[in-house]
Amino acid sequence: MDLATNLQMVTAGLAMGSIYALVALGFVLIFNAVNVVNFAQGEFVMVPAFVAVSIMEFFEIPFPWVYLVTILFMGVFGIVFQRIAYYPLRHRTFLPVVIATIGVSIFLKNAAQIVFGAEPKLMSRPTPPDVLNLAGVYVDPQYIVTIVATLALLAFQYFFFEKTSLGKKMQATAQDKEMARLLGIRVAKMIAITFAYSSILGAAAGILVGPIFYVTKEMGGMLGLKAFCSTIVGGFGNVPGAILGGIFLGVVEVFAAYYISSAYRDAFAFILLILVLLFRPQGFFGEKIAEKA
C-alpha cells in the first residue's frame, strides 16, 4: 500500500494510542500505590469531558481556564473517590476495593445520564477545525495536540517522580508502604495524591479526546478496557510499559482494521491481550513485576 495511506494510519494510531497510554498510566499508578485495579478509570475520562463541556456551555471563558478548572476539579474528584472507594476498605483484600470501583463506575455513568442527559455532546475544540494536508497525509490538528500533550505530560511525570521530593515519596510508598511509613512518609496522604494525579491524567485524556469523539456517558467504557489491555501488553504495573503498550495497541488496531478486517477492530486489542497472556504473561516490559510482587 502507498506511503500516504500508511502514514495516515500511523497518525490516527498514535493519537488513539496516546489516549490509551494516558488512561493506562492512571491504571498503573493506582495499581502500584494500592495494589488494586481501578475499574472506574474509564469514567475518570468521561467525567472531566462532561465537566469541560458544561463549563464551556455556561461560561464564556478561554480554553486554558476551562482546562485548568477541569483539572482542579478532577484532582479533588480523585481524592474524594479514594476516600469513598478505597479508604474505608484499605485493610481488606483487593477484591472488595475492585468491586467498589466497579460500583462507582456504574454510579458515575448513571449519574452522568441524569445530570447531563442522554444526548451526546460536542466539545468545542481549541484547534482549527480544518485538517492539515501534509504532503497528501491529512492530519487533524487535534491529533497532533493530543500526541504532543501526552509527550509533555510524560516528560513532566518523569521529572516529577525522579527529581522532586514529593515524587520520590510517592514512589517509595508504591514500592513498600511499611518501609515508607518507618521513614516518616505519610502513606495515606501519598495514596490520596496518587489518586488525584491518576484522576488528573484522566482529565487530560477527556479534554483531548472530547473534540475528536463526542462526549457521552459511555465514552469511558471501551477506553478503559483498551487501556487495561495496554497495561497488560506493556507489562502490568510498569510505567514505560503502559505508555508503549497503549501506543502499540492504538497503531496495531488501525492497521489490523485496514489490512485484516474492520468489523473485528475491537477484537484485535483483546486477541493481542490473550496472546500476550499466553506467551509472555509478564508483558513486553515485565521484569519488574517479580520485584514488585
Next chain:
Amino acid sequence: MIVRRLSGVVLIAIVALVASALPSGAQEIRLAFTPPITGASAAEGALQIKALDLALKQINAAGGVNGKKINLVKVDNQSTNPGALAALQKAVEQEKALALVGSVKSTQILAMSDAVKNYGVPMMIGGTNATLTKQGNPWLFRVRPDDSIAAAAMVKYIKEDTQFTKIGILHDSDAFGTGGADLVEQGAKAVGLTVARREKYTTKEKDFTAQLLSLKNAGAQIMVLYGTNPEDVAVIQRQYRQLGSPFKYIGSPSSQMKDALNLSREAAEGLIAVADFVPGQSEVNRKYADDYKKEYNEVYDTTSAWAYDGLNILVGAIKKGGEDRAKIREAILATQGYKGVLGTFSFTSNGDGLSEVSVVQIEKGAPKLLKIVNVGAK
C-alpha cells in the same frame, strides 16, 4: 336493609348490562389505537397520541363517517411485546374495535401479527422491518416506507442522477446495518454498478480512518453509508471531511437525523442522504404542520406523523367499504395516489402503502429536499 342493598346491586347490574350492550349501537364507529402509554417508549407514545387525536378531531369535525362519529379507544401496550398483544386482545374483544392503528415497533407488530390474522382485523402499522408485510398476514397495512426502500432509493439515485459507477459501502455490523448494506449491494449489482469495497464497523467505534481509507484506495467514487446510530454517523461525517472528502457521500436516514447533525455540524454540510420525508415537502405536509401548531402550539414530531396518515387512510377505507372488515381491507388496498403527510400512498397487494423516500442534501444543518425517489411496487 338487606333488601335495599340487594336492590341497589341489582340496579347496578342492570345498568351495567344495558351499558355493555349499548356501544355496539349505531351512533359511532369504534376504532382502537395501541400506543405505549407507560414504559420505555411512553414519550414516543404521547407524541403518537397527539398526531392521532388531531386526525380524529378533524375527521369528526368534518362529520365522521356517514354521520357517525369515530370513537377511538387507546389501549396501552406498555412498551413491551406481551403488552402489545394484550392491548390488541383487549381492543378487539372488550372494546369491540372494528379496526386498529397499531404500533411503530416491528417486534411488537410481530408479537401481534398472529392474533391480528386470527381476528381478521385490519391494523395500520408504522414498523419498518421489510419482512412484516411479507409473511402472509393480509391484515397488516404499513403507512411508512420500509427499510428496503431506503437502500433501493440510494442505488436508484446513484444510477440515475449521478455519473458514478464504482460505489463503496460502509455499514454498521448490527442486523439493521448489515441488512441494509446487503440490499444496497444486491441492488447495485443488479443495475450494473460496481461495488469497489464493502467495509463495516461496530457500534460506538471512534476511529474510522482505516475503513474510509480502504474505500478510497479501492477506488470508490461514492460511499453509501448504512449507519444505525446517529452518534457513529456524526463521527464518520467528521472524519470523512478530515480525510479531504475523498469520494462523494450518500447516507441512510440516520445521516440526516437531528441527533447526527447536531454533532457533526459543518462537517455534514452538502452531504446527501435519504429520508422518509422532509417537513414541508408537500402541501398536505405543510397543512399538517400548521394544524399541529394551532392545536398544540409546538412543531410536530416527524417520527409519529405516520399515525395521522394511518388513521386517515383507515377512515377513508371505512367510508368506502362500510363497517365490514373484509371490505375495509379491500378499500385500503385499493387506495392509490392518496396524498398524506409522509408522501403519496399507493398500496401494494402486500399492504405496503409507501414506496417512495426523499433524497435530501444537508443545508445549514437541516435536510433539504432534492427529489422524491419512487422505487416502485415490489
